[in-house]
Amino acid sequence: MKVIIVKDKEVGGKKAYDVFVETLKKGSRTFGLATGGTPETTYKQLVNSDLDFTDCTSVNLDEYVGLTPDNPQSYNYYMHKHLFDSKPFKNSYLPDGSAKDENEEIKRYNNILKDNPIDLQLLGIGKNGHIGFNEPGSPIDAKTRKVHLTESTIAANARYFKNKDEVPQYAYSMGIGSIMQAKEILVEAFGAEKAEAVAKMIEGKVSPDVPASILQRHANVTVIVDEQAAKLLKKDYK
Numbered sequence: 001m002k003v004i005i006v007k008d009k010e011v012g013g014k015k016a017y018d019v020f021v022e023t024l025k026k027g028s029r030t031f032g033l034a035t036g037g038t039p040e041t042t043y044k045q046l047v048n049s050d051l052d053f054t055d056c057t058s059v060n061l062d063e064y065v066g067l068t069p070d071n072p073q074s075y076n077y078y079m080h081k082h083l084f085d086s087k088p089f090k091n092s093y094l095p096d097g098s099a100k101d102e103n104e105e106i107k108r109y110n111n112i113l114k115d116n117p118i119d120l121q122l123l124g125i126g127k128n129g130h131i132g133f134n135e136p137g138s139p140i141d142a143k144t145r146k147v148h149l150t151e152s153t154i155a156a157n158a159r160y161f162k163n164k165d166e167v168p169q170y171a172y173s174m175g176i177g178s179i180m181q182a183k184e185i186l187v188e189a190f191g192a193e194k195a196e197a198v199a200k201m202i203e204g205k206v207s208p209d210v211p212a213s214i215l216q217r218h219a220n221v222t223v224i225v226d227e228q229a230a231k232l233l234k235k236d237y238k
C-alpha cells in the first residue's frame with residue numbers, strides 16, 4: 001500500500017485529484033465511486049477542474065434499500081449533487097434502492113460490474129473498518145448483495161437524516177470480491193475517528209473482522225489520510 005499523509009481533507013482532496021489525473025492519462029475510463037462525507041473534497045476538486053468525464057463510466061459502491069433516487073438522502077441524489085450535475089459521465093450506474101424485485105436488482109448490478117471492469121475504485125472507510133457497506137464479517141469474495149447495516153454505521157450516518165430511526169437498515173453494496181477486482185484502488189480517510197480503522201487497515205492482520213484490511217492483498221492501493229486519521233500508524237510513511 002502506498003500511504004500518503006496530508007495535513008487535512010482539503011489537501012487530501014487535491015492529492016486524490018492528482019490520482020484521477022494520472023489514471024486518466026494512463027487510459028482509465030471506468031471509475032468506481034463512493035459517497036459519504038469522505039470523498040466530498042475530492043469531488044469538489046474534480047468539479048472545479050477542467051477534467052472531462054463524458055467518455056467515462058461510473059459505477060457506485062452502494063445505495064440504501066428503500067430510498068428512491070430523488071430522495072435527498074439517497075446516494076443517487078448525493079452523486080448528482082456532488083459530482084454528476086457538474087461533471088456528467090457517459091454512463092453512471094448506482095443500485096436502485098426502489099427496485100421492486102431485490103434479487104433482480106442484485107443480478108442487474110452484478111451484470112453491470114461484469115460489463116464495466118473498474119479501472120480506479122475510490123473508497124472511504126467506516127469507523128468499524130467497512131468498505132462500501134461491507135460490514136465486519138462480510139465474506140471476502142462477495143459480489144453485490146443486500147446487507148444489514150450495523151448499529152455503528154447507522155449511528156454514524158444518522159447525521160444525514162432527521163433522526164437515527166429514519167436511517168434505512170439495509171443497503172445494496174458491491175461486495176469485497178467485486179471491489180478487489182478493480183485495477184487500482186484509492187482509499188481516503190480523514191479525522192481522528194477513523195484512526196483506529198486506518199491503523200488496522202494498513203498495519204493490522206488481514207481479517208474479515210476489518211473488511212478494509214483485505215486491501216493489503218491488492219497490488220495497487222493508494223491510501224490518502226490526514227494527520228488525525230494517521231495518528232495510530234506505527235511505521236514511518238514519509
Ligand SMILES: O=P(O)(O)OC[C@H]1O[C@](O)(CO)[C@@H](O)[C@@H]1O
Nearest residue numbers: 034035036037038124125126132
Ligand atoms: O465518509 P463517511 O461518511 O465517514 O463514511 C465512510 C464510508 O461509509 C460509506 O458511507 C458506506 O457507503 C462510504 O461511502 C464512506 O466512504
